[in-house]
Amino acid sequence: MFSKKFDRRVRLAGAVFVFSMLVGGAFGTYVLWPANMERGYQPAQPIEFSHAIMAGKHEIACVYCHSTVETGPHAGMPSVATCMKCHDKIQTKDSHGDLKPGIKTLLRHWSEKKPIQWEKVHDLADFVYFDHSRHMAVRSGLECKDCHGDVEKMDRVRRVHSLKMGWCLECHMQPAPAGSPAGQATRAPITCTTCHR
Ligand code: HEC
Numbered sequence: 001m002f003s004k005k006f007d008r009r010v011r012l013a014g015a016v017f018v019f020s021m022l023v024g025g026a027f028g029t030y031v032l033w034p035a036n037m038e039r040g041y042q043p044a045q046p047i048e049f050s051h052a053i054m055a056g057k058h059e060i061a062c063v064y065c066h067s068t069v070e071t072g073p074h075a076g077m078p079s080v081a082t083c084m085k086c087h088d089k090i091q092t093k094d095s096h097g098d099l100k101p102g103i104k105t106l107l108r109h110w111s112e113k114k115p116i117q118w119e120k121v122h123d124l125a126d127f128v129y130f131d132h133s134r135h136m137a138v139r140s141g142l143e144c145k146d147c148h149g150d151v152e153k154m155d156r157v158r159r160v161h162s163l164k165m166g167w168c169l170e171c172h173m174q175p176a177p178a179g180s181p182a183g184q185a186t187r188a189p190i191t192c193t194t195c196h197r
């Protein structure tokens, strides 16, 4: 019914369509794959708080602000009062003599007695049990950067690992370090109830 030329064009159009669906599908799957979606998450914060300045350049210890990281399940977030221990006096101005925007916002929260609502960078599902203090115990041999990367070089905190089950297990399943109790085969327990209780 149609000319050969038209027929060829329809087939070509069909082939191009199928090809672009495949490429698009593969790209979409990669981008939306949970582990890829969640690694690299880097939300904007209400104050451009720079770990590179605070923890890097000025070498303030992580526990100064995340004060329960060695003693409890949660690392904890600093209150405005903790910031003000220093920024009561340190109130840096820019070249025009105005307070830096971050400092201005901080002082406003302080005078209005309003906590700062930091955006969560890491947030495990509620059905997973995680405890910082267990991981910070000396025998675990871990440092913050094993899980969080070089935070002290970040101007804005970025999630460097997916926090998916596979990531936890990859580390827990490593062989037990020398000197571990007899019968301990892996670096850390891998029974389901360790993390799902
Ligand atoms: C132990 C002291 C200390 C604490 C605690 C502290 N800071 Fe700082 N902060 C500093 C120093 C030192 C600087 C660098 C000042 C400079 O470069 O002139 C600084 C700089 C800043 C800046 C300006 C960065 C820039 O140059 O643009 C902001 C914003 C800031 N801090 C916010 C905070 C917030 C928010 C908190 C609480 C979560 C906090 N700081 C806690 C010592 C501290």
Ligand code: HEC
Residues within 6 Å of the ligand: 045, 049, 050, 051, 054, 055, 060, 061, 062, 063, 064, 065, 066, 078, 118, 119, 120, 121, 122, 123, 144, 145, 148, 151, 152, 156, 157
């Ligand atoms: C002066 C206080 C201060 C110091 C010192 C500090 N932090 Fe923070 N940290 C904060 C504040 C405020 C936030 C929330 C805003 C943000 O994400 O930048 C935060 C956020 C984080 C987060 C993301 C939390 C989330 O929502 O999942 C991680 C991880 C972190 N800090 C690790 C570290 C590590 C590791 C160190 C030491 C190398 C450190 N911090 C030192 C104040 C501090």
Ligand code: HEC
Residues within 6 Å of the ligand: 062, 063, 066, 069, 073, 074, 075, 076, 077, 122, 123, 124, 125, 130, 132, 135, 136, 142, 143, 144, 145, 146, 147, 148, 163
């Ligand atoms: C074994 C991996 C691991 C190590 C080591 C580790 N963290 Fe975390 N951190 C996590 C996970 C997982 C979360 C998310 C917890 C959640 O959402 O309940 C988290 C969350 C955080 C948060 C957000 C607040 C909270 O407690 O949920 C901060 C701040 C933080 N870590 C700081 C630190 C600091 C500072 C160190 C080093 C002193 C450290 N972490 C060491 C895995 C780790």
Ligand code: HEC
Residues within 6 Å of the ligand: 124, 128, 129, 130, 131, 134, 135, 137, 139, 140, 141, 142, 146, 147, 163, 164, 167, 168, 169, 171, 172, 187, 188, 189, 194, 195
């Ligand atoms: C980089 C390595 C590493 C990663 C990543 C890691 N862990 Fe662990 N975890 C350890 C080590 C080492 C121990 C054992 C510490 C000790 O000897 O007490 C441990 C212990 C634990 C314990 C206590 C186990 C007990 O004895 O009952 C829990 C719960 C746990 N991890 C949960 C998690 C979860 C959930 C994640 C992922 C979100 C995770 N861990 C990621 C290294 C890791």
Ligand code: HEC
Residues within 6 Å of the ligand: 034, 124, 125, 128, 163, 164, 165, 168, 169, 172, 189, 190, 191, 192, 193, 194, 195, 196
């Ligand atoms: C070392 C910690 C750890 C251990 C051990 C562990 N899980 Fe998980 N599991 C996790 C984390 C973290 C998540 C959350 C993943 C997410 O947020 O998507 C999870 C998620 C899940 C989910 C929800 C589906 C999914 O993939 O998100 C199921 C089902 C599950 N785990 C079953 C198990 C079973 C069965 C075992 C024992 C064979 C087990 N887990 C052992 C950490 C662990």
